[in-house]
Amino acid sequence: MKQHFAAKITTLLQQAPFVGHLSRQKFVGQFIIGLIKSRNVQFGEVAQHLNDAAKPASTETRIQDFFREVDLNYMLVARLLLSLLPAQGKLRLCLDRTEWDFGQCQVNVLLVTVGTGEVHVPLYWQLLDNRSGNSNAADRIAVLEKCVALLGKDRIGLVVGDREFVGHAWFKWLKDNGLNFVMRVPKHHCLTHADGRRQAVADLGLVPGQVRRFAHVQVDGVWGQAWVKAVAAGEFVYLFATAGLNHLEQRYAKRWTIEQCFQNLKGRGFNLEATHLRCLQKLRKLVALVSLAYAFCLGVGAAAHGGRHPIARKKHGYRAASLARHGLNLLRQLTRPLTRPDDPLARLVETLLNCTTRQLARNQLLKIVG
Numbered sequence: 001m002k003q004h005f006a007a008k009i010t011t012l013l014q015q016a017p018f019v020g021h022l023s024r025q026k027f028v029g030q031f032i033i034g035l036i037k038s039r040n041v042q043f044g045e046v047a048q049h050l051n052d053a054a055k056p057a058s059t060e061t062r063i064q065d066f067f068r069e070v071d072l073n074y075m076l077v078a079r080l081l082l083s084l085l086p087a088q089g090k091l092r093l094c095l096d097r098t099e100w101d102f103g104q105c106q107v108n109v110l111l112v113t114v115g116t117g118e119v120h121v122p123l124y125w126q127l128l129d130n131r132s133g134n135s136n137a138a139d140r141i142a143v144l145e146k147c148v149a150l151l152g153k154d155r156i157g158l159v160v161g162d163r164e165f166v167g168h169a170w171f172k173w174l175k176d177n178g179l180n181f182v183m184r185v186p187k188h189h190c191l192t193h194a195d196g197r198r199q200a201v202a203d204l205g206l207v208p209g210q211v212r213r214f215a216h217v218q219v220d221g222v223w224g225q226a227w228v229k230a231v232a233a234g235e236f237v238y239l240f241a242t243a244g245l246n247h248l249e250q251r252y253a254k255r256w257t258i259e260q261c262f263q264n265l266k267g268r269g270f271n272l273e274a275t276h277l278r279c280l281q282k283l284r285k286l287v288a289l290v291s292l293a294y295a296f297c298l299g300v301g302a303a304a305h306g307g308r309h310p311i312a313r314k315k316h317g318y319r320a321a322s323l324a325r326h327g328l329n330l331l332r333q334l335t336r337p338l339t340r341p342d343d344p345l346a347r348l349v350e351t352l353l354n355c356t357t358r359q360l361a362r363n364q365l366l367k368i369v370g
Contacts, residue, residue: 011357015080019070024066039332040274043064074146075150082123093160095112112124114151115257121291137169156179157180159179161183166183184237185219194216224240303348
């Protein structure tokens with residue numbers, strides 16, 4: 001079944017050929033299955049599961065050659081990831097940054113996820129070369145411009161970000177481009193009222209649990225809506241938006257999906273932080289392949305949970321595993337040597353891959369006709 005699924009993934013890649021040569025596409029299919037089997041990005045670990053007919057040492061050399069020599073088309077990677085989401089309807093973008101150190105090498109990833117409900121997949125990312133500093137407005141705008149080119153402004157229902165993603169240039173770009181957003185703002189950013197009066201959120205006189213809403217206020221020189229809640233002495237949840245005041249707190253809470261994504265890309269999933277790669281171009285390729293493996297697991301987990309393989313609930317009522325972890329566990333089970341192709345779960349995975357392939361082919365046809 002391992003080779004069967006790798007072949008199916010190769011067929012899928014032919015509809016979004018972010019690597020051009022068929023042998024490279026086959027390699028990517030095998031590498032994704034190797035990531036799922038090993039739950040590790042270190043080349044020596046993935047090589048143990050990549051090709052049973054070759055020695056692990058030669059397979060590891062092949063992996064190194066791929067990362068050194070092959071260029072990826074990241075816009076086509078993004079189109080492939082998008083094919084796992086509904087073809088119509090508004091989508092939510094979540095923006096965040098993650099970082100880790102390997103010796104003196106500092107890895108700093110700015111990433112945007114896209115999705116609806118619980119299902120969010122990485123869409124576009126960039127490796128920042130700024131010694132683990134915060135992203136600036138130019139970095140964020142460059143990444144969001146790629147997302148807008150992929151989706152179109154009409155499909156983007158909301159952009160959500162945490163306290164790092166603030167500033168006049170950033171807010172103004174979002175508003176000028178008609179992108180509704182909700183961003184959490186640090187408490188030292190003042191409110192400017194319509195009469196020109198400036199006010200710090202600490203001066204609102206809120207007690208823990210109390211909320212104030214502002215329908216027309218300026219933050220960082222841009223007009224919008226503000227929502228402030230005192231959560232402890234001197235601590236606030238301070239949101240600024242152009243999406244309206246209704247359910248603002250619930251909209252912002254949807255950013256937890258990108259936190260789940262990072263958890264699954266890293267310690268709880270594929271152990272991305274264990275990589276020994278230092279080259280930013282190679283790291284960006286690795287994030288792409290790990291993102292594809294994660295999206296595959298998430299799609300399988302969501303389909304299985306909605307069908308004959310629901311996730312068990314613990315005594316406190318929460319699910320025992322996330323959708324992505326559920327899919328990862330099922331795929332590792334399916335790629336065992338004795339699994340039969342007529343297994344109901346194997347058929348479900350094959351149906352998902354076939355549907356995704358057809359959707360990609362349909363999108364390509366619409367693009368050509370358009």
